[in-house]
Amino acid sequence: xxxxxxxxxSNSKKKNGMVVGVxxxxxxxxxxxxINAKRDGIADFILTGNGSNxxxxxxxxxxxxxxxxxINCQTIEESAERIVELANQKExxxxxxxxxxxxxxxxxxxxxxxxxxxxxxxSDVLIMEDPLDYNNGFVGLxxxxxxxxxxxxxxxxxxxNSVRVFHELxxxxxxxxxxxxxxxxKDSMPATTDAEILTKMNADGEITxxxxxxxxxxxxxxxxxxxxxxxxxxxxxxxxxxxxxxNIESGNLLGKCxxxxxxxxxxxxxxxxxxxxxxPSRNENEIDKVNSIALxxxxx
Numbered sequence: 001x002x003x004x005x006x007x008x009x010s011n012s013k014k015k016n017g018m019v020v021g022v023x024x025x026x027x028x029x030x031x032x033x034x035i036n037a038k039r040d041g042i043a044d045f046i047l048t049g050n051g052s053n054x055x056x057x058x059x060x061x062x063x064x065x066x067x068x069x070x071i072n073c074q075t076i077e078e079s080a081e082r083i084v085e086l087a088n089q090k091e092x093x094x095x096x097x098x099x100x101x102x103x104x105x106x107x108x109x110x111x112x113x114x115x116x117x118x119x120x121x122x123s124d125v126l127i128m129e130d131p132l133d134y135n136n137g138f139v140g141l142x143x144x145x146x147x148x149x150x151x152x153x154x155x156x157x158x159x160x161n162s163v164r165v166f167h168e169l170x171x172x173x174x175x176x177x178x179x180x181x182x183x184x185x186k187d188s189m190p191a192t193t194d195a196e197i198l199t200k201m202n203a204d205g206e207i208t209x210x211x212x213x214x215x216x217x218x219x220x221x222x223x224x225x226x227x228x229x230x231x232x233x234x235x236x237x238x239x240x241x242x243x244x245x246x247n248i249e250s251g252n253l254l255g256k257c258x259x260x261x262x263x264x265x266x267x268x269x270x271x272x273x274x275x276x277x278x279x280p281s282r283n284e285n286e287i288d289k290v291n292s293i294a295l296x297x298x299x300x
Contacts, residue, residue: 018094022096028061045069076100125141127165144256175241178244183216212236216236278292
C-alpha cells in the first residue's frame with residue numbers, strides 16, 4: 001500500500017518506459033515541472049507547441065532540450081490534438097496539461113472518432129496524505145474539477161473512477177463516504193437521498209470493490225468521536241478514505257482549502273479516458289504537479 005507522496009514518487013520510478021505528453025508547456029511552472037520530473041527519473045516526456053520557445057525555456061531553466069522529444073506545432077489546438085494522437089498510438093501513457101485552457105485539451109480527448117473515450121464518465125480524483133493520521137495513508141475526494149452537478153448514476157461512476165485510483169495505490173477495499181451537510185436523509189436535500197441510494201447499491205452488489213456509506217457530514221466522515229457522539233455505527237463513518245462530494249463547488253472549495261489554506265501537498269488525476277489525464281490549475285506549484293505525474297504514471 002502506498003501511503004505517502006515519497007512512496008508514490010519512489011513507486012513511479014520503478015515503472016520503466018512511461019512517457020508523459022505535455023501540450024504547450026510554455027510557461028515557467030510547466031517547464032520546471034517537466035524538468036524536475038525528468039530529473040527525478042519519474043518519466044520521459046514528449047512536448048508539443050512552439051518548438052523554439054520550448055527549447056529556449058528548457059535551456060534557460062537548467063534543463064537539456066536533448067532529454068526531451070519536442071514536436072513543433074503551430075497552434076494550441078494542434079498541440080493538444082498531436083498529444084491525443086500519440087496517446088492513441090500508445091506512444092504516450094499519461095497526458096499533462098501545459099499552459100492552455102482545460103477545454104482546449106479535453107475537446108480532442110472527447111472526440112468521437114480520434115479521441116480517448118471509453119464510454120465512462122470523466123472525473124477528477126484528488127488525493128492527499130491524511131492530515132489527521134499520516135499512518136492512514138491517502139484520503140481522496142471527487143469531483144472538484146469536471147462533473148458539475150452529478151446525479152446518482154454519475155456519482156456511481158465517480159465512485160468507480162476513484163476506487164480504481166485507490167486500488168492502484170494498494171487499497172483493497174477503500175471506504176467511500178457520500179458527503180452532505182447532514183447525516184440524515186431529507187427529501188429536501190438531494191445529496192442525502194442520493195447517498196441513501198448509493199449505500200444500498202453497494203450493499204446490493206451494484207457497486208463493488210469498496211465500502212460505501214452516506215449521507216455523511218464532514219465531521220462524521222473524518223472523526224470517529226463525532227460519529228460515536230451521533231450514534232452512527234458503520235466502518236466508513238469516522239474513517240472515510242474517499243469523499244464523494246455533492247457538486248463541483250463543494251469539491252473544488254474543499255480541495256483548494258487543503259492546498260492553499262492548509263498548505264497540504266496534493267495530487268489529482270482525471271479518470272475515465274483510456275489513459276490518465278492531468279489537468280492541474282495554473283496556480284498549482286511544481287511539487288503538486290510532480291506528485292500528479294507520479295500518480296498518473298503509477299495508474300497508467
